[in-house]
Amino acid sequence: MLIKNxxxxxKKPMRSRFSSNLLMGLMLFLAxxxxxxxxxxxxxxxxxxxxxxxxxxxxTFNHNxxxxxxxxxxxxxxxxxxxxxxxxxxxxxLTVEDALGSGGFNGFDxxxxxxxxxxxxxxxxxxxxxxxxxxxxxxxxxxxxxxQLDSATQTARYFLAALFYQESAVIARRAIALAxxxxxxxxxxVKIGKTPLAELYRAEAELAKRRLVLGDVEHELESSIRQxxxxxGSTEPSFKTVSGMLNNRPDVMxxxxxxxxxxxNPNIAKYLSMDRVNDAQIKLAEEERSSPWTFTTGVRxxxxxxxFGMVAGISMPFGGSNRxxxxxxEVKAKRLQNQSEADALRIRIETTLFVVYQQLEHSFHxxxxxxKEIIPKLEKALTExxxxxxxxxxxxxEWLAVQNELLNAQSKLLDASLSTHLKQLEIERLTGTQIxxxx
Numbered sequence: 001m002l003i004k005n006x007x008x009x010x011k012k013p014m015r016s017r018f019s020s021n022l023l024m025g026l027m028l029f030l031a032x033x034x035x036x037x038x039x040x041x042x043x044x045x046x047x048x049x050x051x052x053x054x055x056x057x058x059x060t061f062n063h064n065x066x067x068x069x070x071x072x073x074x075x076x077x078x079x080x081x082x083x084x085x086x087x088x089x090x091x092x093x094l095t096v097e098d099a100l101g102s103g104g105f106n107g108f109d110x111x112x113x114x115x116x117x118x119x120x121x122x123x124x125x126x127x128x129x130x131x132x133x134x135x136x137x138x139x140x141x142x143x144x145x146x147x148q149l150d151s152a153t154q155t156a157r158y159f160l161a162a163l164f165y166q167e168s169a170v171i172a173r174r175a176i177a178l179a180x181x182x183x184x185x186x187x188x189x190v191k192i193g194k195t196p197l198a199e200l201y202r203a204e205a206e207l208a209k210r211r212l213v214l215g216d217v218e219h220e221l222e223s224s225i226r227q228x229x230x231x232x233g234s235t236e237p238s239f240k241t242v243s244g245m246l247n248n249r250p251d252v253m254x255x256x257x258x259x260x261x262x263x264x265n266p267n268i269a270k271y272l273s274m275d276r277v278n279d280a281q282i283k284l285a286e287e288e289r290s291s292p293w294t295f296t297t298g299v300r301x302x303x304x305x306x307x308f309g310m311v312a313g314i315s316m317p318f319g320g321s322n323r324x325x326x327x328x329x330e331v332k333a334k335r336l337q338n339q340s341e342a343d344a345l346r347i348r349i350e351t352t353l354f355v356v357y358q359q360l361e362h363s364f365h366x367x368x369x370x371x372k373e374i375i376p377k378l379e380k381a382l383t384e385x386x387x388x389x390x391x392x393x394x395x396x397x398e399w400l401a402v403q404n405e406l407l408n409a410q411s412k413l414l415d416a417s418l419s420t421h422l423k424q425l426e427i428e429r430l431t432g433t434q435i436x437x438x439x
Contacts, residue, residue, distance in 0.1 A: 050243035053159050056228060060155045063232035067151060070144040077137040084129035091118045093298075109303060114311055116298025125292060128284035135277040142270040149266055151231065153429045157422070158228035162242045164418045165221035171410055172214035178403060179207040186396060199396040206400060246417035249364070250424045255357050262349050264432030271342035278335035285327045353430045360423035363416050370413040378406040 061067065095114040186203040189195035229237035252258075262268065296313040385402045388394040427433075 049239070050241040051159075051228075051239040052243045053156060056155050056159050056231070056242075057152050059232040060151050061148060063234075064151050065233050067144070067147060070140065070147065073140050074137065074144075077133065077140055081130060081133040081137065084133040085126060087126055092116070093118065111303045112300055113303070114298055114300040116296050116311060118294055118296040125284070128280065132277065132280040132284050135273065135280045139270070139273040139277055142266060142273040145266040146270060149429060149432065153425060155228065155231045156425050158224055158231065159242055159244075160246075160418060160421055160425070162221060162224040162228055163244050163246055164414065165217050165224055166241060167246055167414055168217045168411070169214060169221060171407070171414065172210065172217050175210045175403075175407055176207065176214060179203070179210050182399075182403075183207055194392065195396065202396060202400070246414060246421060249367075250421065252357075252360065252424060252427065255354065258353060258357065258427060258431055259350060261431035261433065262346060262353065265349055265430060266432055267345060268342065268349075269432075271338055271345065274338045275335060275342075278331055278338065281331045282328060282335070285324050285331060349430050353427065356423050356426045356430070360420060360427065363420040363423060367413060367416045367420065370409055370416060375406070375409050375413065378402065378409055382406055 093116050095116070097112045097114070183200070183203045186195055186200050190197055190200045225237050225240065225242075226235075228242075229235070229239075253261075294315045296311075296315070298311050300309045300311050301307070302309070382402045385394055385399050389396070389399045
């Protein structure tokens with residue numbers, strides 16, 4: 001978050017060196033808000049370049065272990081397509097007749113030998129099998145797209161968490177700097193007898209608490225960095241910071257415009273793929289209602305006359321053509337079920353989109369109020385309370401209360417900024433938008 005630059009203009013020209021230290025602490029606290037964490041940490045850590053969201057998502061697409069499994073599924077389905085395009089091998093048969101009998105048919109003198117080749121006429125069925133396998137491959141690709149979107153969304157969530165704790169650490173460090181300056185001034189006032197010793201203990205305890213807060217934030221940051229790296233299968237992150245600023249407000253289309261994008265949701269696309277698979281299965285089942293015809297051709301040798309003749313034949317199924325009616329009814333019912341589930345999914349997505357959009361607008365409103373009204377007034381209140389404390393009009397507790405109110409307001413602004421980007425992320429997931437926009 002960005003808080004406007006603020007400069008103290010003292011009414012009296014003389015200040016003690018302790019007041020000057022405190023002034024520097026207050027200026028540091030009020031001047032900044034959240035700056036890119038890579039700049040803040042540059043003096044403290046010798047790290048690699050900060051990771052961007054685009055880089056994180058690209059690494060996830062390239063190396064996520066769960067996404068890699070889809071490549072093997074697609075290769076396996078390609079094998080099924082090749083198998084579906086194969087026909088049964090032709091059958092070669094040799095038949096000997098009128099041999100080894102009695103009388104004139106004793107031995108092989110009057111026998112007939114037929115060598116023939118037979119094959120199924122199954123081209124139509126084969127084409128339908130290939131179509132089913134091809135549509136099944138499209139279904140796997142739809143599932144891959146769903147997993148890619150889910151993985152990108154989870155990567156962005158971890159990235160946001162890392163950015164949130166990174167910027168929280170900046171607030172925590174400023175709070176520590178302010179608490180350190182406060183301890184110095186309170187210690188001076190105790191020394192000259194203007195403030196009881198109890199206030200110094202309170203100030204020192206407050207400094208210790210703020211250091212604990214920083215420690216907690218740094219632990220959470222380290223965990224979120226590790227979770228982010230795990231998205232591309234890394235257990236030892238090669239980066240220590242992420243690049244971005246949560247205070248950047250995302251550009252969001254109107255709700256009516258977003259509704260038109262729901263069709264891009266990969267879960268909806270999956271149902272369309274399933275529908276095409278069912279159509280292909282119905283056509284295959286209809287084609288298989290009757291057994292395929294078999295064509296036979298060959299040559300026959302007449303041993304008695306030493307002549308040859310051509311033989312040919314065709315066999316066709318006999319009886320009803322509805323032997324696959326149960327399978328056809330099953331697939332048709334499954335297709336209607338998928339269509340019903342797709343309609344229900346569209347309603348759920350649109351409803352969820354409306355709710356998330358309302359939450360996003362609330363986050364916008366909350367951020368605006370904090371930035372334009374609450375935080376500026378608390379900044380002024382902190383300045384005036386500090387002056388009143390120096391002149392003995394306020395005690396330490398009144399001064400500390402205003403400090404904590406400003407800290408809480410800054411933290412709420414950071415929370416609202418995080419919520420804004422999380423809501424945007426959910427909108428992108430619901431509408432199937434590619435998540436690569438930088439923060």
